[in-house]
Amino acid sequence: MVAFLGMGLLGANFVRAMIRKGVQVQVWNRTASKATALEADGAKAFAEVADAVRGADVIHIVVKDDAAVNEVLANASAGFKPGAIIIDHTTTSAEGAIQRTKDWKARGFTYLHAPVFMGPQNALESTGYMLVSGDQEVIKKLEPALSQMTGKVINFGAEEGRAAGMKLIGNLFLVSFTAGIADTLSLAKALNIPLGDISTLFDSWNPAAMLPARLKRVSSGQYDQPSWELNMARKDTGLFMEAAAKGGTHLAVIPAIAKEMDRWIEKGHGNDDWTVIGKDAVS
Template sequence: MIAVLGTGLLGSGFTRALLRQGNAVHVWNRTAARAQLLEADGARAFASAADAARSATRIHVVLSDDAAVDAVLAAAAPVAGQLVVDHSTTSTAGVIERTDRWRAAGITYLHAPVFMGPQNANDSTGLMLVSGDRATVAAVSPLLAPMTGKLVDLGKRVDAAAAFKLLGNLFLMALTAGCADMLALAKAMGVPAADAATLFDHFNPGVTIGARVKRMLDSAYEQPSWELAMARKDARLMQHEADHAGIALALLPAIATRMDAVIAAGYGGHDWTVIAKDFVR
């Protein structure tokens, strides 16, 4: 029997997928109605995390943050021999502390965060990350592989999966904020949002990510494809358009501040990826 603690959007998707794969699943959620809805799919809902987890061979935790994970696991009171798989996005320090604490109690705790939406969890697609003790990862991976489209093992560092989840989410935030700033700038210049979006029918900046990161890692700044000073000039033009229209941009001012600092250090003639120079040494 498998227990799922936390049946929000992702937890509900995981539960339905596990049920379709023929597993018996016990569920619990702080808002009991969310867990009870899954009884129509064949799950058994419980009023307490401890009752849901009792006698489970493995416990999947899908919660909001470190505090929630710690509180729910304390309430669930897993016993020696049980496996806890935590899919929550949490801090690296929290993962290290929980791994050590539960190991001392005879319980295997493995952090396995995901890059998934609710439909991915339901369809067993998307990406799941694991890391840590080699024997634990080897033993648990066959149990997790059916829950995801791709299971990525990031090595023996216990908190690597947590770190990479935060890295990925930061990139998604920056990407989304960049899109929002682009639409804000379009509004400032009188370009309808739908028209602005057609830019990506012809222009795919995603294909340049690998090359940009490689240039940063190689510190290959001295033969620029776009000089930092020229990029800063363009940022100034963008900010002027937004200011003239009275529209605030969220991301561009922070980028401009970083550009100014690096230009002041003497790198205006270098490739604009030099803004990463302090972080790759």
């Protein structure tokens, strides 16, 4: 028996996928209608969270944040089966994941933080990535079931909270990447360049392929053999901002990057590779 708490877009499709695999699932959501909607798919919905977890060997949860996880689990605990396993897919702080692992273990339960890089369609199709870390015996036991929920389980070792930290790092990159796309489109708008031309460029030139090499370059600590000098990168950054201003568009992240570039130029790194702006992060 499995219980699933939190019937948002991700949780609901996780449940649908489990039911399609023949798993009996009891569900709960703070807004009850989201849970009862899953009854059409074969789930059993409960108005009270403690009732939803009764008899469940494994309890999955995906809610908003640390506070929500703590509140929901506290309210559900009256119905926990002795020795039940809690698997938390919520994006939370590393500290929260570490503390919950410790606290629930002290109460006789297994807690595993297993955040995901998955959208609702991934959850329905059982594709994507799930991150885990911590007690390797626990992970070894649960990995077969977790693998059925996702395309790949990535194990980051024995350190509690490491999976939570890796999820935050991944999300930071996605936020930065999307903000960069927004600035790219803003500059294109200012320059009267159509979206089709941007698509043509990136269909042929894929900067994402540079990511492994760029990560290695930034983290190397060696910036004295530039492929693009910081002074030149800063010059181009100024052209971005000037063109956007003339075209009446707004750049969200480039001004902050320009400010950081100026800081490193003032420190005497203008002739170094522009990736020197990441030096403090790796030194």
